[in-house]
Amino acid sequence: MNKKILVTGGAGYIGTHTCIALHAAGYDIVVYDNLSNSSREAINRVSTLIGQSIDFIEGDIRDAESLRQVFSAHQFFGVIHFAGLKAVGESVAQPLKYYDNNVSGTITLLEVMSEYDVKNLVFSSSATVYGDPERLPIDENSPRSCTNPYGQSKLTVEHILEDLAVSDASWNLIPLRYFNPVGAHPSGQIGEDPNDIPNNLMPYISQVAVGKLEKLSIFGNDYPTTDGTGVRDFIHVTDLAQGHVAALNYLESQTRTAKTDSIGFLPINLGTGKGTSVLELVAAFSKVSEQDIPYQFADRRAGDIASCYASADKAKDLLKWQAELSIAEMCQDTWRWQSMNPNGYNAT
Numbered sequence: 001m002n003k004k005i006l007v008t009g010g011a012g013y014i015g016t017h018t019c020i021a022l023h024a025a026g027y028d029i030v031v032y033d034n035l036s037n038s039s040r041e042a043i044n045r046v047s048t049l050i051g052q053s054i055d056f057i058e059g060d061i062r063d064a065e066s067l068r069q070v071f072s073a074h075q076f077f078g079v080i081h082f083a084g085l086k087a088v089g090e091s092v093a094q095p096l097k098y099y100d101n102n103v104s105g106t107i108t109l110l111e112v113m114s115e116y117d118v119k120n121l122v123f124s125s126s127a128t129v130y131g132d133p134e135r136l137p138i139d140e141n142s143p144r145s146c147t148n149p150y151g152q153s154k155l156t157v158e159h160i161l162e163d164l165a166v167s168d169a170s171w172n173l174i175p176l177r178y179f180n181p182v183g184a185h186p187s188g189q190i191g192e193d194p195n196d197i198p199n200n201l202m203p204y205i206s207q208v209a210v211g212k213l214e215k216l217s218i219f220g221n222d223y224p225t226t227d228g229t230g231v232r233d234f235i236h237v238t239d240l241a242q243g244h245v246a247a248l249n250y251l252e253s254q255t256r257t258a259k260t261d262s263i264g265f266l267p268i269n270l271g272t273g274k275g276t277s278v279l280e281l282v283a284a285f286s287k288v289s290e291q292d293i294p295y296q297f298a299d300r301r302a303g304d305i306a307s308c309y310a311s312a313d314k315a316k317d318l319l320k321w322q323a324e325l326s327i328a329e330m331c332q333d334t335w336r337w338q339s340m341n342p343n344g345y346n347a348t
């Protein structure tokens, strides 16, 4: 029988791509999402892509009763926990909302998992937990610190997971620390669909390319990098999705054999290990889309760091996973999604 996975936040950007990868890998999935930052249309499109209707429940991770109903109705092998809020600026303005969703919501989820003796969790963490890194590439033992409530909420959840693993050795908890997810499904049917003006670089570039936004502002050209602009480790969302399948496979293999009692708390970076500057990404996007991307240099954005890229060795060693797709493919797939869906999931 296929193993069944609860995917919280499975209607979102990374969640939808991961649902497709999980289905292809033979997992059964149940998606639980309150649609606060996603739409039913995303779920419909995933259903079309996988050729079967997704088992979808509209619900909030802070609602223990609703979660209990889901856990009563299904026997889960584990949970992939994407549900959460992710806008750094909004988290500064509304910290309570972020701690409530991301921290309280996760505690409620963990409590219900515990009640139903489901102890396998893959959690969406972020490279933001490393703050301004002391050394590059960033490995999993690097010191952690955060400067905004969003980052703090991720770091707090990591601390909670660590404490949980110490308290009870039957938990298997894998926080995956994502670097910069970009790109879209190669079909052009699903992708990132920001509500307002995008905060992140790739969706901003693609909206300039498609003519929705006039000009990109590049935040800082005086960083100590090759061309003065910020350097990030961009990773294709379908590679990232595959990383979740690899984490689950690892979890399954470890818990099946008597080699270890449990995994405990096992943080793993998901990145490519390569840094790309803002200007390099703009040039790559312009090339594949054959569009001009007008830009201007602007002041540095508060809280930004110069360079951030992963050591991807642990994922390779333990999960036997590594990112495959190039910057050109990330741009190509983003462009396909953006040009096929200029208004995202709403009104095509």
Ligand code: NAD
Pocket (backbone or CB within 6 Å): 008, 009, 010, 011, 012, 013, 014, 015, 032, 033, 034, 035, 036, 037, 038, 059, 060, 061, 062, 081, 082, 083, 084, 085, 086, 101, 105, 124, 125, 126, 127, 178, 179, 180, 181
């Ligand atoms: P997203 O907003 O597209 O997806 C998150 C999903 O969670 C949405 O569908 C939203 O409706 C749902 N959700 C939010 N609060 C919920 C709640 N209380 N109950 C139920 N559902 C809820 O974001 P994404 O880019 O797919 O990110 C997924 C996860 O990965 C998030 O936890 C995010 O913080 C983390 N992450 C994202 C990035 C990134 O750059 N996209 C980087 C690092 C980490």
Ligand code: UDP
Pocket (backbone or CB within 6 Å): 180, 199, 200, 201, 202, 204, 216, 217, 218, 219, 220, 229, 230, 231, 232, 278, 301, 304
């Ligand atoms: N960036 C930019 N203009 C934008 C958005 C982002 O110059 O409109 C830069 C930002 O300063 C950083 C890089 O692009 O150097 C990646 O930013 P993003 O918000 O996508 O991800 P972050 O790494 O900050 O989470």
